[in-house]
Amino acid sequence: MRERLASALLLVALLAGWEAWCRLGRVPALIVPAPSSVFATLWGEIASGRLLPHLAVTATEMTLGLALGCAVGLATGVLLAEAPVLRRLLHPYIVASQVVPKLALGPLFIIWFGFGLTPTIVITALICFFPLMENTLTGLSQVDSGRRELFRMLGASRLQTLLRLKLPGALPVILAGFRVAVVLALVGAVVGEFIGGRAGLGASIIAAQSVMDSSLMFGGCCCATI
Amino acid sequence: MSTEAPPDAFVAIEAVDFGYGAEAIVDAVDWAIPRGAFHCLVGRSGSGKTTLLKLAAGLLAPQRGLVRIDGVPLDGPGPRIGFVFQQPTLLDWLSVLDNVLLPLSLKRSLQEADRETARALLERVGLSAFAARHPAQLSGGQQSRVAVARALITQPALLLLDEPFAALDALTREELQDDLAALWALQATTVLFVTHDIGEAVYLADRVAIMAGGKLHHDLAIDLPRPRSRAMRYGPAFNALCRELRQAMDAAP
Numbered sequence: 001m002r003e004r005l006a007s008a009l010l011l012v013a014l015l016a017g018w019e020a021w022c023r024l025g026r027v028p029a030l031i032v033p034a035p036s037s038v039f040a041t042l043w044g045e046i047a048s049g050r051l052l053p054h055l056a057v058t059a060t061e062m063t064l065g066l067a068l069g070c071a072v073g074l075a076t077g078v079l080l081a082e083a084p085v086l087r088r089l090l091h092p093y094i095v096a097s098q099v100v101p102k103l104a105l106g107p108l109f110i111i112w113f114g115f116g117l118t119p120t121i122v123i124t125a126l127i128c129f130f131p132l133m134e135n136t137l138t139g140l141s142q143v144d145s146g147r148r149e150l151f152r153m154l155g156a157s158r159l160q161t162l163l164r165l166k167l168p169g170a171l172p173v174i175l176a177g178f179r180v181a182v183v184l185a186l187v188g189a190v191v192g193e194f195i196g197g198r199a200g201l202g203a204s205i206i207a208a209q210s211v212m213d214s215s216l217m218f219g220g221c222c223c224a225t226i
Numbered sequence: 227m228s229t230e231a232p233p234d235a236f237v238a239i240e241a242v243d244f245g246y247g248a249e250a251i252v253d254a255v256d257w258a259i260p261r262g263a264f265h266c267l268v269g270r271s272g273s274g275k276t277t278l279l280k281l282a283a284g285l286l287a288p289q290r291g292l293v294r295i296d297g298v299p300l301d302g303p304g305p306r307i308g309f310v311f312q313q314p315t316l317l318d319w320l321s322v323l324d325n326v327l328l329p330l331s332l333k334r335s336l337q338e339a340d341r342e343t344a345r346a347l348l349e350r351v352g353l354s355a356f357a358a359r360h361p362a363q364l365s366g367g368q369q370s371r372v373a374v375a376r377a378l379i380t381q382p383a384l385l386l387l388d389e390p391f392a393a394l395d396a397l398t399r400e401e402l403q404d405d406l407a408a409l410w411a412l413q414a415t416t417v418l419f420v421t422h423d424i425g426e427a428v429y430l431a432d433r434v435a436i437m438a439g440g441k442l443h444h445d446l447a448i449d450l451p452r453p454r455s456r457a458m459r460y461g462p463a464f465n466a467l468c469r470e471l472r473q474a475m476d477a478a479p
Contacts, residue, residue: 165317
């Protein structure tokens with residue numbers, strides 16, 4: 001409780017310092033706006049109802065991209081962990097493919113999928129895929145050999161070993177990958193909108209420099225909910 | 227060592243070899259366990275005793291020779307064999323009761339009668355108050371008790387134990403030995419118990435063999451009366467048996 005109070009006080013102190021620096025240091029508002037004006041702008045956007053549709057678009061892209069990327073990543077991770085042949089065959093290429101800057105594929109995806117939600121969802125899914133796949137693969141291969149022997153001794157089938165031993169055992173590692181994917185999904189969605197979005201937080205950031213701070217605000221809200 | 231297994235042998239290990247490359251881990255071992263007997267193998271670490279136990283469990287296949295259970299050649303792990311590992315190897319995400327029920331729940335859907343059986347087993351190992359807890363909330367000795375209960379839930383005809391109490395303190399180990407002896411007397415299970423502790427072997431077994439360098443060396447019948455009591459551990463007969471085994475162990479190559 002005291003730690004929480006302290007961290008809340010820290011936030012207040014930082015905001016106050018920022019405000020004081022802007023006012024006393026005569027920093028131009030165009031470069032660094034004071035928090036009071038950020039909140040005022042943000043409130044204006046919310047009150048006028050302009051911000052919420054953008055938020056909804058970004059949240060949709062983020063959720064769909066995250067779900068798609070995580071589902072494919074989890075499935076690929078399980079497949080590669082269970083089939084060593086496939087793993088030796090495909091894993092090097094999957095790792096190598098991660099070097100491709102996925103955001104740079106944005107313009108290509110606009111040609112393939114048109115403007116709108118789809119290219120951003122695909123970019124977000126591509127970004128979320130890797131942490132899920134890699135952590136699933138690692139988690140499943142790290143299952144304690146003693147427990148695997150126990151399941152052999154108990155005559156468990158391969159599917160039973162996967163569902164009742166490997167996946168529950170790997171869950172902490174898989175969830176760690178999921179947390180990374182959630183953070184990356186937000187980056188993917190917002191930056192995807194920079195490239196080809198007409199709606200969403202990224203697009204509104206590009207459209208209006210004064211709203212620049214709302215992404216900061218949104219990031220804070222997101223982290224809080226997660 | 228006798229090569230001809232007696233006709234009443236429940237477990238017959240016949241001229242079994244196992245090794246990695248040129249190195250022999252288990253070297254032409256013959257051993258027979260009558261139905262319902264409690265046998266111990268004593269050896270230093272690296273003597274091949276765990277490997278022999280895994281051969282008897284069907285977890286490893288012998289490169290030469292044969293393991294028979296009740297006359298039938300063994301071709302893999304089966305529901306008639308219970309195994310207690312060196313580590314308790316409980317599943318952290320299941321309750322103690324569900325850990326005990328695991329062997330059954332992998333075979334079929336559970337009945338209320340199964341839960342009753344599991345509770346009764348937990349009661350017998352003194353853990354009835356812990357059924358809803360998770361393994362991380364138990365002490366090492368309690369975890370070992372759960373592992374023994376889990377191995378017994380299928381009422382196996384053969385129970386194999388691989389130094390199950392090695393990681394416990396001496397007092398807890400003695401308690402668990404008494405519990406195991408009591409469970410064995412109740413269930414009429416054939417037991418092969420592997421340990422590096424001579425006292426443990428003499429206290430528990432009908433018959434003890436020394437294992438060294440992949441071979442069985444010394445075969446000693448333990449004729450102490452049953453049920454065995456703690457006072458026996460300090461008696462002259464007990465100590466004479468321990469001394470004999472110790473000397474045999476030192477004499478083994």
